[in-house]
Amino acid sequence: MVSRSGAELDTEPETDSPRTGRPRDEGREQAILDAAVDLIAEVGYEAMSVESVAARAGVSKATIYRRWSGKTELVAEAMRRMHDDPDADPDDTGSLRGDLLALAQTTFAKMSGVDGGLMCGLAFAVRSDAELGQALDRHKQVYRDRVTDLLISRAKARGEISADTEVPTLMDVAAGVSLLQLMSGKPLDDPFAEYLVDRVLIPLLS
Amino acid sequence: MVSRSGAELDTEPETDSPRTGRPRDEGREQAILDAAVDLIAEVGYEAMSVESVAARAGVSKATIYRRWSGKTELVAEAMRRMHDDPDADPDDTGSLRGDLLALAQTTFAKMSGVDGGLMCGLAFAVRSDAELGQALDRHKQVYRDRVTDLLISRAKARGEISADTEVPTLMDVAAGVSLLQLMSGKPLDDPFAEYLVDRVLIPLLS
């Protein structure tokens, strides 16, 4: 992700601030977010206390509240960061099914530790953080573009699918079904990836 | 509501209890659950306090804790109640598309007032309430059976679809995509119902 977060209290003083005072230690930023992600995955959103995040990050509570206005915003940014490192383009496996499966498995692997509670936290945070919503939209766009530019174009070149396939719908369906899986307490494992590809995505494309 | 709640503390004293003292006022039960649903929809799961539920229901906190062991269980039952009144069988509109659309619109109408925050509350509650999960599963089964027995059989009779359509997958996809819609802050309105039917469900069935 390129742009800065809207959840931060004082991003980019732009032009009016003479840039004075001791600069913030950016390293602490990541330590706090990492600790937050870990703790949410371990005990859930509610049971995660700001104090425990501070303790695990080796940081004082004030340092957290200097950056985020509350627990909600902290979690929102932690969630946002989780999805902000676009991974490498997936290899060509030779078939649409193989490509989809590889993408699903890669994505699911990156979400190890993500469970329903965490997703619930994210979903709730989205409601009061427009920037987070935009970040997620951008994230979806990245995937969408990748699928369009790579997977779908490959499949079309192979003659596996026709030219008028609607990718946005495909992505929404994949995300929605995966979300439901998570919220139902079930894991995003390989069998689910196969189910998703074989029973949902492939039928939708044919 | 069909099944009894496993979250209640002491329903049905069976037969060994002397059954003495003042009986519970069952009317308060519904008042509490209604207040809970309203408040969750208004301020979200976290910001909803048991105290505020008691105040709005015109009830004391003890009366709530006498019935449910905690906030989670209260919310769980409130959610359960929302989905436990099976509506009448949908009419035959003459086409699969019309039937699906009617079902979607009826269901969405019943969820008016349900937003991402409430769904988030439900999703979170599910994680620590197996009974709620089962209730939701039963609920899904009801819909599944109805779709199987009515919509799909009608469509097959009309020759609109082949015989090997997988209904479970269809339901999961519909629920997942709708959930994502809600969580994205968007409403379950008629345009969405059409999108769901025309771009997702119908293609999946063909």
Place this chain on the structure above:
Amino acid sequence: MVSRSGAELDTEPETDSPRTGRPRDEGREQAILDAAVDLIAEVGYEAMSVESVAARAGVSKATIYRRWSGKTELVAEAMRRMHDDPDADPDDTGSLRGDLLALAQTTFAKMSGVDGGLMCGLAFAVRSDAELGQALDRHKQVYRDRVTDLLISRAKARGEISADTEVPTLMDVAAGVSLLQLMSGKPLDDPFAEYLVDRVLIPLLS
């Protein structure tokens, strides 16, 4: 002390409250005040934390804040209570000097543990608690009356002093000099009592 404290949050609902709910445990009240007095004497006003008072009293912080609106008010009442148990009338020692000395020593003994820091806390609290000021005034009045009615009348009967002695001035001087002694970090011991009586009070009366 007869009257209630003005520092309490909800004293005497008078007539409008139906007197319902679980009653406050008055025992906790005294435990908290005792703990507060002890801690102030041990570590001073500033270093005394509300949490430490709660811990020593075996009480939760909420129980303290339910009764007093803040640390200042808690300390104010603790101070007030210290002076609110009028002791028995002093015996007739046979001479004015003996009577005064006995009164001074008794009073000083009751203030064991009271030091400059504690007096400073009291003095500060007085500034934002009119009721405390009145309580202290009442307290002074009690002493004044006692001195007038007993010590002075005995002395006059003995012919030790003339009839027009001004008792209020006497009391103010005694209190002021003792206060200065405390604030200077010196103890209210027997030598000081003798100094007070022999060099200040007796000369003032003659």
Place this chain on the structure above:
Amino acid sequence: MVSRSGAELDTEPETDSPRTGRPRDEGREQAILDAAVDLIAEVGYEAMSVESVAARAGVSKATIYRRWSGKTELVAEAMRRMHDDPDADPDDTGSLRGDLLALAQTTFAKMSGVDGGLMCGLAFAVRSDAELGQALDRHKQVYRDRVTDLLISRAKARGEISADTEVPTLMDVAAGVSLLQLMSGKPLDDPFAEYLVDRVLIPLLS
């Protein structure tokens, strides 16, 4: 100011320091102390924050901590400064009463702005600052000597009092009674000066 402060961190680098670098701006010293005195008088010792002193003095917090080791020491020196400018010898008014009254009024005038809160701050600071205590003792000594050398000797010359009057006691009484007046929230005004002289000091001397 006569004596140097023991509270300063690095006064008088003696002879071993190379004495290089930018010298301290001495003007800031007074600005800080003035701001401290004002704020203590306004909001009290506790509510006065070092940050607010810095803000009012137009100075950074580091500049304060470079000069004093903490809030206590800062306040101690501020208090000390208030009393460290010995005024001119009082005129001979022709009578002991007039001399005492003039002294009291002059002294009280110098303490305009000093109230119970400020005295409380001073009293508290004394407890952890031996140097402040000594400064106050010196201050008392100055007054004592002046009274001894001027007022009392004049009065003796006039035959108003006998030769064996104890001046220390006189001073302690005056200070104690005045302190009590302040702590009771009452002002050190002219009526009080007359009361002090006519009802307390003169009777003590006769």
Place this chain on the structure above:
DNA sequence: TTTTAACCGAGACGGTACGTCACGTCTTGTG
């Protein structure tokens, strides 16, 4: 003149205490 070292404003930082709020338990009196 250049170097050097301390000064200075600004503000981040680790701590500690504050006062608030909600949860879930308990203890009254009343019906």
Place this chain on the structure above:
DNA sequence: CACAAGACGTGACGTACCGTCTCGGTTAAAA
């Protein structure tokens, strides 16, 4: 017994201040 009212222990929240520390920039004396 149910119920309303509300005290209670617990523990997290978000705030404020203390005293320390780093920044960049400034200023006078030393080289």
